[in-house]
Amino acid sequence: MGDITRVGVIGAGLMGSGIAEVTARAGLDVVVVEADTAAAEAGRARIEKSLGRGVDKGKLSAEERDAALARLTFSTDLDACADRQLVIEAVAENEAVKLDVFGRLDKIVEPATVLASNTSSLPITRLAMATERPERVVGLHFFNPVPVQKLVELIPSLLTSDDTAANAAAFASDVLGKTVVRAPDRAGFVVNALLIPYLLSAIRMVEAGHATPEDIDNGMVLGCAHPMGPLRLADLVGLDTTKAVAESMYEEYKEPLYAPPPLLQRMVEAGLYGRKSGRGFYDYT
Numbered sequence: 001m002g003d004i005t006r007v008g009v010i011g012a013g014l015m016g017s018g019i020a021e022v023t024a025r026a027g028l029d030v031v032v033v034e035a036d037t038a039a040a041e042a043g044r045a046r047i048e049k050s051l052g053r054g055v056d057k058g059k060l061s062a063e064e065r066d067a068a069l070a071r072l073t074f075s076t077d078l079d080a081c082a083d084r085q086l087v088i089e090a091v092a093e094n095e096a097v098k099l100d101v102f103g104r105l106d107k108i109v110e111p112a113t114v115l116a117s118n119t120s121s122l123p124i125t126r127l128a129m130a131t132e133r134p135e136r137v138v139g140l141h142f143f144n145p146v147p148v149q150k151l152v153e154l155i156p157s158l159l160t161s162d163d164t165a166a167n168a169a170a171f172a173s174d175v176l177g178k179t180v181v182r183a184p185d186r187a188g189f190v191v192n193a194l195l196i197p198y199l200l201s202a203i204r205m206v207e208a209g210h211a212t213p214e215d216i217d218n219g220m221v222l223g224c225a226h227p228m229g230p231l232r233l234a235d236l237v238g239l240d241t242t243k244a245v246a247e248s249m250y251e252e253y254k255e256p257l258y259a260p261p262p263l264l265q266r267m268v269e270a271g272l273y274g275r276k277s278g279r280g281f282y283d284y285t
């Protein structure tokens with residue numbers, strides 16, 4: 001693949017905006033593609049806010065912030081990725097939407113371009129089969145918030161070439177400075193296979209009246225030194241995303257511990273997605 005200098009990011013929600021931000025901060029040229037102009041503007045605003053926070057926290061200078069912003073271009077047209085060497089898909093956790101994006105990207109980008117997915121749980125093999133380049137499709141799973149969390153899971157599918165996996169791992173570690181762990185192409189990979197049952201257990205405790213969200217979260221923060229408790233974390237991840245991830249893990253393993261509890265289903269149906277919608281287990285308005 002050679003040295004990567006031109007990257008595409010599809011989707012500029014919580015994760016795509018973070019991935020675009022760290023890639024631009026690493027000095028690369030980034031094209032961000034969103035579904036429509038309003039979503040692209042929201043993505044740009046999210047990146048500007050996070051870069052501003054980075055400056056306030058002393059993580060980068062005002063000049064570095066401006067240089068990173070200048071490396072970002074926003075579009076609503078996948079064709080804007082035609083000259084990209086690596087494209088990272090970060091659209092919502094919906095298999096049909098992701099398959100459509102992979103199928104269309106495959107026809108737009110050069111044959112040597114690597115297509116990566118930030119999916120939390122969907123099999124990379126399935127996404128690869130929507131393309132005619134399955135050897136150049138790989139999972140690169142970032143963690144939220146991307147500028148802060150140091151991990152990236154690398155998920156080669158059964159068909160990913162060794163070169164593609166090595167280049168994707170080098171991008172995450174050498175260019176972005178993340179620590180890479182290799183994960184199997186099984187729903188939930190490594191981290192979510194442990195994290196999602198924990199979040200679902202906390203939701204079941206609330207549902208059963210076992211304890212309040214505040215008491216559960218305080219318990220895990222003050223008793224176990226977690227940076228945030230499971231209900232606040234589910235709100236941060238997004239309850240829609242938490243539910244979608246749980247559903248694909250349940251579909252894969254058919255084990256009750258992955259089944260989304262009714263309370264989670266109802267909250268998503270009610271539009272209570274957590275921090276991003278203003279209300280979940282907590283109120284953010």
Ligand code: CAA
Pocket residue numbers: 050051053054057059119120142143144145147148149192195227228233237
């Ligand atoms: N750019 C750069 N650095 C930033 C930043 C930004 N935009 N925002 C914050 N930081 C830095 C801060 O400077 C600080 O660094 P130092 O420790 O060196 O001072 C650090 O990040 C923590 O920031 P804050 O002090 O502002 O925030 P906090 O202490 O309240 O922590 C949090 C906030 C990082 C979200 C923390 O609560 C946390 O890590 N929570 C757990 C998050 C988690 O578990 N994420 C994984 C979710 S699961 C997932 O992602 C996978 C999936 O598929 C669903």
Ligand code: NAD
Pocket residue numbers: 010011012013014015016033034035036039090091092093094097101118119120121141142143144236237238241245276
């Ligand atoms: P999000 O809902 O914040 O953002 C998704 C974005 O995708 C939206 O802005 C939407 O407009 C955009 N989108 C939808 N269809 C599109 C299309 N066809 N073309 C371009 N953009 C499109 O979701 P998110 O939390 O950023 O999650 C994105 C992906 O990252 C999911 O696969 C999710 O599982 C994964 N992920 C999420 C987290 C997390 O903590 N939220 C962590 C790691 C991985």
